[in-house]
Amino acid sequence: xxxxxxxxxxxxxxxxxxxxxxxxxxxxxxxxxxxxxxxxxxxxxxxxxxxxxxxxxxxxxxxxxxxxxxxxxxxxxxxxxxxxxxxxxxxxxxxxxxxxxxxxxxxxxxxxxxxxxxxxxxxxxxxxxxxxxxxxxxxxxxxxxxxxxxxxxxxxxxxxxxxxxxxxxxxxxxxxxxxxxxx
Numbered sequence: 001x002x003x004x005x006x007x008x009x010x011x012x013x014x015x016x017x018x019x020x021x022x023x024x025x026x027x028x029x030x031x032x033x034x035x036x037x038x039x040x041x042x043x044x045x046x047x048x049x050x051x052x053x054x055x056x057x058x059x060x061x062x063x064x065x066x067x068x069x070x071x072x073x074x075x076x077x078x079x080x081x082x083x084x085x086x087x088x089x090x091x092x093x094x095x096x097x098x099x100x101x102x103x104x105x106x107x108x109x110x111x112x113x114x115x116x117x118x119x120x121x122x123x124x125x126x127x128x129x130x131x132x133x134x135x136x137x138x139x140x141x142x143x144x145x146x147x148x149x150x151x152x153x154x155x156x157x158x159x160x161x162x163x164x165x166x167x168x169x170x171x172x173x174x175x176x177x178x179x180x181x182x183x
Contacts, residue, residue: 005069012060024053027070031077038081040167048080122172126165133158134165 001009011019028049035045052073056063065072123131132151136142137158144155151158 001065002068005065008069009060009063009065012057020057023069027073028053031073034074035077035081038078039084040163044084048084049077052076052080122169125172126168129153130161130165130168133161134169137162 008019008023012023031049031052032045035048036042039045039048056073056076063072123134125131126134129151133147136147136150137144142150144158147153147158148155
């Protein structure tokens with residue numbers, strides 16, 4: 001670690017608020033932009049970065065930073081983004097499984113034909129490739145690799161298309177109050 005980073009860390013460990021503020025103002029906007037490369041929700045990005053700085057401040061005495069502070073902050077925010085996406089994927093998976101189970105229920109009294117039609121229309125209103133990727137993943141249970149091969153695209157493109165599709169569907173379906181429960 002460079003001597004400048006050692007001095008900064010030492011001052012932060014001494015609870016020097018001015019040094020911490022300077023560090024925050026130096027890296028916060030860059031970390032937000034970096035986070036936006038992983039997560040397409042500005043509020044979530046801000047929360048992740050702010051929580052990182054809170055953790056950094058509160059645990060500065062316990063941290064073992066071997067590289068630079070900058071490298072530590074970027075690695076930490078990347079890990080937090082990946083954890084956030086993992087949690088989001090788990091929540092989405094459970095919601096979709098619940099919705100699928102309810103749709104397959106013999107007596108779906110909670111949802112009417114109009115709601116089912118709205119869901120289908122929302123999926124059909126997605127751009128063609130995005131809709132195809134979404135249907136293959138969530139209606140046909142295909143894996144990323146299979147979808148990529150079927151559409152002659154990369155697995156990363158599949159993941160990006162799915163993230164964008166979920167965001168668009170969520171926005172469209174949230175407009176109808178009786179579907180809010182599932183989203």
